[in-house]
Amino acid sequence: MKKNDAGDFSVLYVEPTDDRAELFPVIAEQKKPIVLMLAEQVQTFQRPDDFTVLKHIKRQYDLTIIFVIAHSAQQAQLASRNGFPAYQSMEGLVQAVKAGQFTRQRTLARSTVPLSPKQDMKAMGIANRNTLPLGSKGQPAGSAEPITGPTKSIQPSPLADIPFPIHEEVPTFAPTPQLTFNRETPRPLPPVRPQQRISQPLPARPQLQQQRISQPLPPVRPQISQPLPPIEPPLPQSPPPPVRPPRQHPRRMPAVFAVITMALILAIIGSFLVFSHSFQSIASQTAAPTSIGRLAFTSSGQLNESSSQGIADQVVLDVHNLPAPAAGKKYYAWLLGDKNQNDPTSIALGALNINNGSAHLFYAGDAQHSNLLLQSSRVLVTEEDATMPPLSPSVDMHNWRYYGEFSSTPIKAADNTKNYSYLDHLRHLLAADPTLDELELPGGLNVWLYNNTGKLVEWTTSMRETWQGTKDSEFIRRQTLRVLAYLDGTTYLYKDLPPKSPLLVNERLARVGLVNVAGPNQQPPSYMDHIEHHMSGLLEADNTSTALRKQINDLSTSLDNINFWLGKVRQDAQKIVKMDDNQLKQPGTLTLINDMIDNTNHAFAGQLDPSTNQMRQGVTWLHDNMQALASIDLTPIKPDSSGVVPQIVPGNIHPRAIVLNTAKR
Template sequence: MDREEPKQLGKYILHERLGQGGMAEVWKAFDPQLMRFVAIKILHADLRTTPDFMSRFLREGQAIASLRHSNIVQIHDIHVSTPDQEDALAYMVMDYIEGQTLADYIRQTARIGQFPSPVEIVNLLASISQAIDYAHQNGIIHRDIKPANILLDHRNTSQNPMGEPILTDFGIMKMVGAEALTTTGTSLGTPLYISPELVQGQTGSASSDIYSLGIVLYEICTGTPPFRGETYYAIMLQHVRATPPPPSLINQRMPAALDDVIKHCLAKEPGQRFTKAASLTIALAQAFQVPIPDQLRSTLLEERTLLPQPDPGPKEKPNHDVHIPPSLNEFPKQPESKTRTSVQPVEAVVAPQYNYETQPHFTPDWLPSGSAPTVVAPTQPQLNPPTTPVSSSIYTIPPIQANRHAPKHQPARRWSLLVTSAAVLLICFVLLERFSNLIPGNATPNTISSGTTVGQVSFFSTRQPDAADNLGLSDGIKVQLQNLPRPAEGNTYYAWLEDNQPEDPVILLGPLHLTGGTATVTYQDPQRSNLLATKSKILITEESINPPPSTPTPDTTYWRYSGTIPQDASKSDHKSQLDHLRHLLANEPSLNKVGLAGGIDYWFLTDIEQLQKTAVHIKDQQNNGITRQDLTNILYYLDGPCAQRENTNTRLPTMPDHPTIGSTTRVSLLDCNQSPLAEGHVTHIGNHLSGIVQAPGATATQIKQAGEIHTQLAMIHVWLKNIQQDIQQLSNLSNKKLLAAQTLRNDLVQQSTYALNGHTDPKTHVYQPGAIQLCNQIEQLASININPYTSTSTSTSTSTNH
């Protein structure tokens, strides 16, 4: 906002800012008349100065407020200032929904390969579809459907275990108007979810919302949006021109019938899409072979044909080599989630450097024996695709055994006495706590012992670039704490992100949301800047709610909890854990020297994404010249400068067809002794994993996570080597045989998709993560354990930056 943060807005008492975006900021507030919490969206000042804005905001806001649906957030009040008022305001008051967004849910599940079941997906889409259709029937188009605009109400889980979906921001794009969007630099719709017609400047329609909902469905089913790019323009251009990979190619647990549903959702022509969101969901249920939700059966009776009829004639399917079970009521069982636990640092272990090229069977000392997958050694070229062995599950959790000696029955009298005693103790505790909080200004003493871990801080990436080409890497942070005592009356907890350098500005992450002893806050950098690149410490203070602080209090008696990424250098490589994490996720100096800004995992994932897109382009290509050029481009992603030498005795071009490929692959995925950095991204990541393990302060959980990532990385290396072998077989074929080599082309697509998105072994049903999931797991290594603050918490660790 363009003035001092308000303490009150009309009759509403502002408590805390929940979020801030390009057009507005959202506050949690209290309505003293109705005695309830509400959410208030306040439009930015520069929007309020746009001509005719106030009248349009009021007109459209009244239409949205007329919507009454259980899956649409209810608008209770709209305020616009008159033109003659000096300090103009525009805001709307709506329901306050407790719970995460669908974007958060996808990040915690599908993004890391833990997909909801078909029944859960269908029920979730059913609720969202009903809300969208209801709005369309009342003449309201959303225009910005995306996971971040769908809240999951954790107080209502009867239909959806993740929380009942509630749509927000209906019509907000039309309310602010195209002129205001241009003025503020905000695009009409979010690039990852925008429809082709909105990209081309056309007026959005109900079909635009169907398209965006199809993108959301694609992301739920695969863990990734169908179109990705480094800039807004690159992403939006794909919406207009590109065809996304079929979902079943990315997630082999998805049936081929889902591909047709997505195809019609994402049709470039609006008239070829579903006419109703409910029709989409019914077709989805039929594709999954699960019951159609009862609330959608009226739509089923209204419409005979839910999907446009496919073109007649045979349709060749990619060779997925994956068994689809006849009934998809449940997906194959997923491996147990690796939930981080509170652990104490263990003594650092010396982990030898690992070279995936020269030591394919090497298992580091810090990795559990027998957990490394078998790596296929390159063989002589054949006209059959290579087979890829996939290891079985690595870590197993033994079942909890019941206590055989526990008595089966307790006497009723003893049970009654225990219940009565517990109730008395609980009442005494509550009265004591409330009495202590009646003393104003007294901070609640920290009763948690100093060595106890009360929570963690984790970094995450939105991967949404901004206009300044910040890539949205490690630009978000989530704080989660448990068993916190209530702060003193009039106080709350605040989370701050900082570094060891006193001159660096401290970032206020926000006040913690405290519910039953659990406190959380999620922060996304407005500029999409990499937070890990400059920050490494967390501080939790207890300070006054009104007025809220702008910097942490210098009085350390109000500092409650803190944590830091270890910064003591290892004796072996003279790098700290923070150094290794920043090299992986923020800034790798050796890559900077060859003009590649960013961390290793960014270039690792980017090269595999480009490789996979090129392989898809090759699959049905009938021009041999284009096919051979694409094969050369893939070789450069794999081998960098070494590709030119490898192409000398083949029928492939010696150079890539675009200079960008040559410059971005100066360091390649696989090792190349002709590169400025002989180690490829795969080996380089493995070395930093070893460095994290041997750095002082590594926890048992991090060592286990690093071992799992190492194993997954070795499997990706197998798939990349198989791609290399496919290209070797294709490169020397005659033009006639190259056109007919569909089996090898299919395998090229399959292996590259495995490398990007992972693969489920059809025999064991064990999921092997790909590059997308692996990079998310690397990011999880950059977590900070939070402990009660002590005077020694401020001591600065030494760190050597290399």
């Protein structure tokens, strides 16, 4: 990322390697209108939810954000749909500013500007809640994550000398409806209240904390020096005996000893060299292979509520320290199906273009955005003919160079009664879960937790607007019933609803609740408990590295945060549904609604802990970082004389063979 603050604009040049976690905190701290220039093949703004979070930041910090996108019409369309002006070049933006285009459009859109906390809502004459924005601005700047790295400086942009009002709104465009899982109402942006409420500290996870107990050292005893004995006078000495001349020995014996000693020394040195060579040979055979790169599954976000498409439908491969291929050869990357398939499949990812030993490959998936994690679990790099790209991996394993896989071996754990493997747990989270498939909820646990928590944000925010405008008690009650339906799930909703209450949500989408309401044996399990179960299964796998264990533990901590906040939302909703119409119009109802909005926002977007100045992460962070678990390390492989390739697991080399029945097509 490169940054230029010259003039009245903050110009941020977004490079292909910049990710959302680094870019968005930089955007949040800007005080000037922001111009985001997207480089070619930039990955940060490929998904609709990137723009959703950016809209949340824009409203939260009262920012002006403009895009300059020269290489992707799809990204420009996404930006426009989400209310961000998009230009093909800096020159086009300069001409628009000079022509006063922004000022005129801002004047027309002034009626949709969110009110500041000090303005009177009644003064606006609210008549229709659908014409008002869902969130309000004024969020303290401390709620964003701290900047994790320095920014570079670039040359001043053409906008440096053009005056532009900083405190006015950017032109807003009517967004095209995005595809959501529940089509009852449009999906809102995550709102942020003007006054940040600090929730109680979350309970610590005892299993993730280790306490060091230092043992006191034993006291050091002082050393007491003993007094020296008194010096006695010397006794008189007798005269020395006469000196005898030394006896002459033959010199043959020292020569024999020297020869024997030298022979022993040479034997010891030789034995040491032989042992050292043997030890190095054994060590070279048992040492863990060195990773040369990683393949990661990513999502395009082209979701469909009736299938798993748009999830893990793309892959990114980065390798390094590769030797140049032989003359007339090229490296080719492949995704391979599971080893236990009767007819193993392969997906050609493309050729690797080596530059100084490194290569980057992006595979955009097929036209249907099929979930690749459902179809494949291994990656292979072969070295084959450069003039005629192969249609499938070579059956000659001597052409195989690098390989990696998700472990499909059942995990040896007492509670693993269904013999799940690492691959099974990962697929339940990110691709397909058998329990959800039976309930007609395809796509895995991660996406449904993200989608349903987002719906809570929409419903709770609309309650506050209506109460402040018209105090429509029936609307407040209906939205609260929808919130409880998603929190409890339709199986256990009767616990919280008054008798004969209607079901106001899509029954299929609410079949699984977000939180546990019936104890440890709840069936179907809540999304929170179900995700925790499979992440615990990943920790039980033998090949889970230290870095991966820390990553999973961080995800579990965020689950605790989310579960805590959603529990608070449920408590407030239970109080509201028990109120009559007169009670719902009292000021105490607004306090409950505000608490629900705060805790729902925290569950979805996280909260800054004022005591530690650290973010307590929510569903948005959990969704993105759980996706990062779907990555495979590649290691070098070398077939033996028969062409059999040893199976490689991170940290170990097993003598078992990898067998592929891939036939040339």
